[in-house]
Amino acid sequence: xxxxxxxxxxxxxxxxxxxxxxxxxxxxxxxxxxxxxxxxxxxxxxxxxxxxxxxxxxxxxxxxxxxxxxxxxxxxxxxxxxxxxxxxxxxxxxxxxxxxxxxxxxxxxxxxxxxxxxxxxxxxxxxxxxxxxxxxxxxxxxxxxxxxxxxxxxxxxxxxxxxxxxxxxxxxxxxxxxxxxxxxxxxxxxxxxxxxxxxxxxxxxxxxxxxxxxxxxxxxxxxxxxxxxxxxxxxxxxxxxxxxxxxxxxxxxxxxxxxxxxxxxxxxxxxxxxxxxxxxxxxxxxxxxxxxxxxxxxxxxxxxxxxxxxxxxxxxxxxxxxxxxxxxxxxxxxxxxxxxxxxxxxxxxxxxxxxxxxxxxxxxxxxxxx
Ligand code: NAD
Numbered sequence: 001x002x003x004x005x006x007x008x009x010x011x012x013x014x015x016x017x018x019x020x021x022x023x024x025x026x027x028x029x030x031x032x033x034x035x036x037x038x039x040x041x042x043x044x045x046x047x048x049x050x051x052x053x054x055x056x057x058x059x060x061x062x063x064x065x066x067x068x069x070x071x072x073x074x075x076x077x078x079x080x081x082x083x084x085x086x087x088x089x090x091x092x093x094x095x096x097x098x099x100x101x102x103x104x105x106x107x108x109x110x111x112x113x114x115x116x117x118x119x120x121x122x123x124x125x126x127x128x129x130x131x132x133x134x135x136x137x138x139x140x141x142x143x144x145x146x147x148x149x150x151x152x153x154x155x156x157x158x159x160x161x162x163x164x165x166x167x168x169x170x171x172x173x174x175x176x177x178x179x180x181x182x183x184x185x186x187x188x189x190x191x192x193x194x195x196x197x198x199x200x201x202x203x204x205x206x207x208x209x210x211x212x213x214x215x216x217x218x219x220x221x222x223x224x225x226x227x228x229x230x231x232x233x234x235x236x237x238x239x240x241x242x243x244x245x246x247x248x249x250x251x252x253x254x255x256x257x258x259x260x261x262x263x264x265x266x267x268x269x270x271x272x273x274x275x276x277x278x279x280x281x282x283x284x285x286x287x288x289x290x291x292x293x294x295x296x297x298x299x300x301x302x303x304x305x306x307x308x309x310x311x312x313x314x315x316x317x318x319x320x321x322x323x324x325x326x327x328x329x330x331x332x333x334x335x336x337x338x339x340x341x342x343x344x345x346x347x348x349x350x351x352x353x354x355x356x357x358x359x360x361x362x363x364x365x366x367x368x369x370x
Pocket of ligand 1: 118166
């Protein structure tokens with residue numbers, strides 16, 4: 001039986017400012033103290049899946065973060081566990097594989113689990129992490145389809161855990177300026193927009209990105225999601241309908257998934273924007289026209305530099321480590337029990353657009369979104 005002091009402390013935490021942090025009490029409490037006081041403690045992040053993005057971007061970014069640190073790893077490859085433990089000084093008890101992952105529930109060092117797996121595993125590991133009492137960051141695209149996104153959001157809500165999507169650009173200064181220019185109608189109402197994102201895929205033909213069941217789709221899921229985001233965050237509106245076409249110049253290579261997709265989004269009030277995605281073209285731009293001016297970013301979606309200009313001149317801000325800013329912000333939100341600006345709902349909205357684009361590719365018609 002618990003002592004009354006323990007109970008009251010716990011109910012204070014459940015009902016009070018800490019709320020969602022209750023299950024990882026020790027570390028969250030000291031983090032709170034740290035964020036507002038002198039004994040600063042960073043929240044612990046465990047990366048799940050040590051592939052290209054974890055190795056190349058997230059682990060290095062976690063060497064620069066102020067509010068969180070690389071506390072643990074989850075990997076199916078024993079040699080990676082050895083190498084990462086050595087490189088990043090990760091204690092043995094914070095190293096998991098996919099079989100014993102659920103026992104992470106008992107580890108107070110891990111506050112946040114970051115899912116960096118192929119898309120078909122996002123739902124399963126997000127739900128398992130939430131059930132283990134951890135807050136979750138899940139990489140983009142959030143899941144195979146909107147229905148799975150809804151299940152992930154519901155599971156995190158039920159477990160009283162915060163869920164965020166790895167939308168690093170929401171923390172990038174040039175992108176934030178473009179959001180302001182569009183959403184606050186600095187040049188008047190938007191009259192048109194064009195967003196494109198893609199790269200020329202020449203990698204392993206057996207990779208998960210080329211299998212529909214594993215990636216959910218091709219260039220649209222992987223790269224197009226940024227162009228959809230670009231349209232949504234520049235307009236500050238949710239699109240209501242979409243019409244799409246596609247092109248395949250290498251059908252032997254892109255057997256199961258889309259190569260290049262073109263779409264038109266319709267927004268409330270009648271604005272139409274263009275978008276495109278590709279695994280066969282190097283694109284990365286956002287261009288907006290408004291009643292009294294225009295603005296653009298190019299490159300718009302990479303890790304940096306992000307460059308931009310508007311009718312008023314160069315959009316000039318510092319280049320930052322986007323991933324470090326993104327993870328630091330989420331750790332701050334968790335510690336303060338404040339909503340993240342990129343919650344699961346943000347991923348869900350994009351996946352509703354993606355689902356409608358695939359429906360339109362099948363029907364050849366305008367399809368409603370949602
Ligand atoms: P990757 O293929 O390099 O790494 C995937 C990892 O998952 C590998 O370590 C692999 O061993 C592991 N894995 C575990 N179970 C697996 C299984 N059953 N099948 C295949 N792999 C399995 O991929 P990545 O480029 O690191 O991408 C991972 C996620 O990160 C994807 O959702 C991707 O869209 C996202 N991503 C995001 C960004 C960004 O800028 N936000 C950039 C790159 C990747």
